[in-house]
Amino acid sequence: MYIFIKIFLSFCIFYGIYIIVTAVISSHAGKELKRRGCNCDDKEISIYADSENVEYCIRAAIAESVFKVKKITVNVPSSSPERERTAEIAERFRRKYKNIKINYN
Known part of the structure; x- marks a missing residue:
């Protein structure tokens, strides 16, 4: 019984540290997006x-939307x-993450 409690407490500590680190990374990613001139709302992130x-x-937008699913618009x-290269990079991410949309202006 003692080993079970030890394993359970270790898991809880590890999970708590994981949540704290993820929250710090998400917060830093949001600040970095704003510094780069991207629009960040509660439901959508627009990347120019x-x-x-x-x-x-x-990648910063994906990290910023870890706790709350947001629509990412590129x-x-x-x-x-460099339009083709930009579209190619955005398309590669769009295939992997379904919440990314590409606008051709």
Whole structure:
């Protein structure tokens, strides 16, 4: 019985540390998105980025929406010379995560 209590307490401590670390990462990702100029609402995250930063912004948006599922919108400008590359990166993430939408402006 003593070993069961020890294992249970270890699991609870590990899970508590996991939740705290995840909350800190989610909070930092939200601040980073705002610093990059992305719009963050309660239900949606809009990303305006070029091909160099779009992968970083999508990963930060996914990390920010860990506790609350949010719709992530990636806006690809039509005037950008790197439009195809930006769309390719966003499409790769869209196939894996179903809450990502791509807008071609």
